[in-house]
Amino acid sequence: MKIGVLGGGAWGTALAQVAARGDQPVTLWAREDDVVTSVNTRHENSSFLPGVPLSPAIRATSDLADLSDCDALLVVVPAQFLRAVLSQLPAGNRPLVLCAKGIEAGTQKLVAEVARELHPDAPVAVLSGPTFAHEVAKGLPTAVTLACEDEALRDALADRLGSATFRTYGSSDVAGAEIGGAVKNVLAIACGVVEGAGLGLNARAALIARGFAEMTRFGVARGGRPETLAGLSGLGDLVLTCSSTNSRNFSLGVGLGQGKAASELLADRRTVAEGAATAPVLREAARAVGVEMPVTEAVCALLDGTPVRTVVDALLARPMREEAR
Ligand SMILES: NC(=O)c1ccc[n+]([C@@H]2O[C@H](COP(=O)([O-])OP(=O)(O)OC[C@H]3O[C@@H](n4cnc5c(N)ncnc54)[C@H](O)[C@@H]3O)[C@@H](O)[C@H]2O)c1
Ligand SMILES: O=P(O)(O)OC[C@H](O)CO
Structure with missing residues (x-):
């Protein structure tokens, strides 16, 4: 199975490295010419994954037509740009493995839903879990959820991508797998705020637990299964992203917690x-x-410029209630 990767950011590059294990050829599509040049000439993505040597079996391109000989595509374009890129991809029935974590603005569609809309003949899978790109690219041990309704395809993808250091755990719950990854990014911002505002480790643990409760409520309402949300793609990724400044979302939250404006923190990145x-x-x-998603509402208020103290006071003033509700 020849793998193509759509998206030459940190995660697309790390996944190309996973797929190139044993020097199997991989085509990596990136929109930036400097990324293509860097990968092809120096075997490094100096823009998005600097300092990690890449397999020479990875060939980068900025031409989508160069993906035509690939049997399956890993789709790693950020959620808000996915529609534009997938619209340019020729129609076909090659499997699309969605690896981005987000929900599309305007449509409220999860990334696999966008893929199904634009490429109805292509089977979809979701690969998600606690995966800092630089660790994966260096071959450090990692485990992910690989969700696909078609069991034979799921097994084939697991055979092709999985290894001792990149362990895939199969699931048929596509919606559950992608909801965990999308929601944890928002909760990681909240945990960063706790850090930045100096609210303490008790508060962060409380936020992870209550955040997981709201992730589960939302995930189940959108058709996901509770056991998927409690797995690698949900709770696993929530724990990772809520506990490290290696997370871009957590770091954004730290800045917000220190009283910086979202516009300032997001400018020029x-x-x-x-x-x-x-x-x-x-x-x-x-x-x-x-x-009800009170932590998510709080993150929205902070991103809209409401002062940290006001948002935290409002959260702490919520009525106390039964934990299981
Ligand atoms: N970095 C990680 O550790 C990691 C791990 C797991 C999942 N993810 C997810 O993977 C997805 C990609 O993240 P990343 O870390 O690879 O990105 P990145 O931050 O390293 O790079 C930004 C990416 O956005 C792309 N981009 C910017 N503007 C664009 C546009 N107008 N149209 C199309 N693409 C555009 C760039 O080409 C680049 O590929 C995200 O959904 C992220 O949540 C990231
Ligand atoms: O850096 P972040 O916050 O985008 O997180 C990266 C991955 O999603 C962690 O699994």
């Missing part, structure tokens, strides 16, 4: 903090299905 785009969409999507 080349890398994505998906949670900033997902938060307002998630708030609307949750309201649409009647699910």
